Amino acid sequence: MPAQVTLYSARGCHLCERAEATLRSLRDELGFGLDEIDITGEPDLEARYREWLPVVEIEGERAFVYFVPEEALRRRLGRARTEPR
Numbered sequence: 001m002p003a004q005v006t007l008y009s010a011r012g013c014h015l016c017e018r019a020e021a022t023l024r025s026l027r028d029e030l031g032f033g034l035d036e037i038d039i040t041g042e043p044d045l046e047a048r049y050r051e052w053l054p055v056v057e058i059e060g061e062r063a064f065v066y067f068v069p070e071e072a073l074r075r076r077l078g079r080a081r082t083e084p085r
Contacts, residue, residue, distance in 0.1 A: 003077050004060075005058055006035045009054045010039050016054040019054040022070065032077055
């Protein structure tokens with residue numbers, strides 16, 4: 001079963017756009033599911049994530065903020081595949 005990656009982002013966030021591009025470019029190669037959540041106008045999500053954007057979670061666990069380094073993502077996804085859920 002592929003790992004589930006969630007990207008929390010907001011409109012007008014340039015770092016979010018870069019993180020999205022990185023995740024989309026690696027999704028097929030690394031075989032993970034991707035949920036993209038725009039927090040704009042959602043008070044609970046804004047309070048939880050706004051200062052850290054973009055936020056990337058793998059299997060519900062915060063993995064990256066601000067940037068998504070390719071090699072670090074590869075390592076984290078490799079671990080997510082071998083850990084029991």
